[in-house]
Amino acid sequence: MLFGTVVGQVWATRKDPSLVGMTFLVVRETTLDGAPTSTFVVAADAVGAGVGEAVLVAQGSSGRQTELTQGKPVDAVVMAIVDRVDVEAPAEAPVRRAA
């Protein structure tokens, strides 16, 4: 799942009938420390996330693997709101075997 921040919402009155009632969020992909990147994705909201919250987005056919989106034309879903990320100190140089 990609790390992102909810930055907005999308309204679309004319849409596939199976999407009626869903909320669509604009999510900006972020780095692990929350810094924004230049990538955005529109995702169905399965968890009730709001603007400014750090979220996880499942993409591709996995976007359909929630009760909300099952069998529907959705390819990205916000499936968790991130409370906390614990990451090791900057990656050590990978161990390389001598030739």
Add this chain to the structure above:
Amino acid sequence: MKLGRVIGCLWATRHDASVDGLRMLVVQPVRADGTDAGRPFASLDTVGAGVGETVLVATSTEAGFPFGRPVVATDATVVGIVD
């Protein structure tokens, strides 16, 4: 499937019911020589992998298969620890 290195853990109290009780990790994708390849992503875990371990990650819908639930909202799951 992808190769990755576990670099951290992740907590999300509010989540889709399909991932209830499942452990989440932060995985840095790596190349075969262990160097980083792209941005870290969040992944579920079936094998109890720990920070620093090199792992095998199943992606796409197949990432939900190991859990035996009708649906699992994940596009990445650690399914093996590389020896």
